[in-house]
Amino acid sequence: QVQLVESGGGLVQPGGSLRLSCAASGSGFALDNFNIGWFYQAPGKERERVSCISSTDGRTYYSDSVKGRFIISRANAKKTAYLQMNALKPEDTGVYYCAISLYSDGGECPAGSPYWGQGTQVTVSS
DSSP, X not given: XXXXXXXXXXXXXXXXXXXXXXXXXXXXXXXXGOEEEEEEEOTTSOOEEEEEEOSSSOOEEEOTTTTTTEEEEEEXXXXXXEEEEOSOOGGGOEEEEEEEESEESSSSSEESSOEEOOXXXXXXXX
């Protein structure tokens, strides 16, 4: 069984930065084989895809709303994925989840029945 734990969320002023981490664990588990995605859910809205990184060649995807501000990365040996969030805006506020899957959506993002973390709250406010 694979478990994911997100951390690094918090309260930050507009224009500030946060670095989210997603630590994976599990018996015989190797993060190398998994596509990784970060998603966020704003209050009262559906979960949205933010950024993804593929398992094979590290190709990345960013939504238009975060392109140029966020950076996704992975450290397979540490079984950890990261989301560096810069120039944060109030509209970035929400719960951020990481998800991993052996399968992709045809691109860089996890698909099928991904494993999900419990989420970490990010609040951008002055």
